[in-house]
Amino acid sequence: MIYNQFYKSHNSNYLMFKEQIISILAKETRLRKEELNNLIEIPPNPELGDYSFPCFILSKREKKAPNIIAEHFAKQIKPTKNIEKITSAGPYLNFFINKKALAENILKINSNFGKSNIGKKHKIVIDFSAPNIGKPMHIGHIRSTILGDSLMRIYDFLNYNPIGINYLGDTGLHIGKLIIAYELWLDKKAIKKSPVEELLRLYVKFCEHEKSEVSEGADADEEFTNNEWTNKAKEKLKLLELGDKKTHEIWQEIHEASGKGFDKVYSLLNVNFTETTGQSKFSVKGKEIVMNALKKAIAKREEDGAVYVQIDKNNPELKKYILRSNQTASYITQDLGAAVERNKKYKFDKMIYVTDFRQEGHFSALFNILKTLGYDFSDKLFHLGFGTVKFGNEIIASRTGKIILLEDVLNKTIEKAKQEITKRKTKGNPEKVGVGAIKYIILKNEPIKDVQFSWEQALSFEGNTGPYLQYSYARASSIIKKAKNKNFNKGKLNISKYNLAKEEIALIKKISDFPEIVIQAGDKMNPSLLANYSHELAQVFNEFYHNCPVINADNKEQEAFRLKLVDAFRTTLKNALHLLGIEVMDEM
Ligand code: ARG
Secondary structure, X not given: OOHHHHHHOOOOHHHHHHHHHHHHHHHHHOOOHHHHHHHOEOOOOHHHOOEEEEOHHHHHHHOOOHHHHHHHHHHHOOOOOOEEEEEEEOOXXXXXXXXXXXXXXXXXXXXXXXXXXXXXXXXXXXXXXXXXXXXXXXXXXXXXXXXXXXXXXXXXXXXXXXXXXXXXXXXXXXXXXXXXXHHHHOOHHHHHHOHHHHHHHHHHHHHHHHOOOOOOOOXXXXXXXXXXXXXXXXXXXXXXXXXXXXXXXXXXXXXXXXXHXXXXXXXXXXXXXXXXXXXXXXXXXXHHHHHHHHHOOOXXXXXXXXXXXXXXXXXXXXXXXXXXXXOOOOHHHHHHHHHHHHHHHHOOOEEEEEEEHHHHHHHHHHHHHHHXXXXXXXXXXXXXXXXXXXXXXXXXXXXXXXXXXXXXXHHHHXXXXXXXXXXXXXXOOHHHHHHHHXXXXXXXXXXXXXXXXXXXXXXXXXXXXHHHHHHHHHHHHHHHHHOOOOOOOOOOOOOOOOOOOHHHHHHHHHHHHHHHHHHHHHHOOXXXXXXXXXXXXXXXXXXXXXXXXXXXXXXXXXXXXXHHHHHHHHHHHHHHHHHOOOOOOOOO
């Protein structure tokens, strides 16, 4: 993050305090603001202060021990209205901020809390979800879908202009396989009744004949060189690319049938795209680029006609094929075409591809080739690779046993949420609880880490889970509903004489952190920061709730203040969960 850009575009409260500390320190230490921003820490114990600056870094320049430097500054720097005390503790210089001033800011929070203009409408293209037609969406695609959707929401909140592209795997060897299976074994009744299952049955049957693994990814299909069935599939693919009418009609039917299945999932997850497109649209453009690469001698041709690029100059064996020997486009051919077309269409400032980490090699080759070809935008491309979703012992029976069906996972989770809600005799909405639970268990893990999926854990109302957060929100809502004072939100509250309890201060500070966490999550393409922040926020709220009576407060003034605080908590949690794509309920 660029320090200046960040603070200039930011009008939020808590940051104001940190910014003031940075300004003071910049003057006193002559360090750059950006550097100070990274050096300042939050002490482990609030009694030590709200922010602290470790003085080690100055020791060499000043030729003094860090303790001495800290002591000197503690005397030298005068308190201000917002920073009421400055002390030293060993090598640390500690700052105490004025909690009342902070509390006053919290009372002004509205539904826009956390938004900022850091994005200035810069365009970020996010390529996510991207399931393969003819194959059912699997759990890897759900991770991409949920992660990409959360990034869309975060960038939108920060006033970027996010563009979500669903790049369907609508061609490739698996389509050749499916078309053959369709011609040979289609059950017409079955495809009407349950299209996704019938297509899967056809695909699995083909793989049995070919003696290949049933694969999930786009370029994961094994390409046997001397296999009668693989060869047939390759021929079909060629017919399709040449525009053969009958082949194209079957392709269309497969496209429609699986599209229905995808749409069901997207509507359940409440995920939208700016644009839905497919690999097949970029074969021609991709081949054009390949020809250009040949002309410029960046790519070379094998005797059999296949075209490749040498990725590593020192390792001539390392070849990345960008065109098949029968001159059909492959996964990377189309990605070359798609990237160039997208740059032309959107002139993006950044493009993020969200896929399984195993595609790392594919994307680094892609970016590399684009750079070698002289496309400047190649520096704006990022691959956000994510880890595996592991199911432990709770394998879901699907007919192949190998592919875990996304729709099954979703439906089963919603069913289990329903049982839990009935057992607890609460009023939650099973769909919101179930979908929220799945999104949360996925997003709370850093993208690159594996997810250990377990229903028991995902749906628990305690711990770091989606339902726990939704429940905390509902609890706060019920306090507000029960309050006799319905006008707490009107008029100005004077808190100058109010004594803040330690749980109140902790909650105020936590709420105040939110805007910075949103920015970090966007910066690092990491929604788990927001998920874990939400959990901490709810924990601090529950501490407050158990120690600071709201409805039975000591007096009217205290009640009004606490109600406002509860309301600010609600707004913050709602916004944080919104960025994860999780909906809240007033009752649960
Ligand atoms: N369809 C691919 C898969 O399922 C993912 C596509 C990702 N996007 C891209 N531009 N390659 O593995």
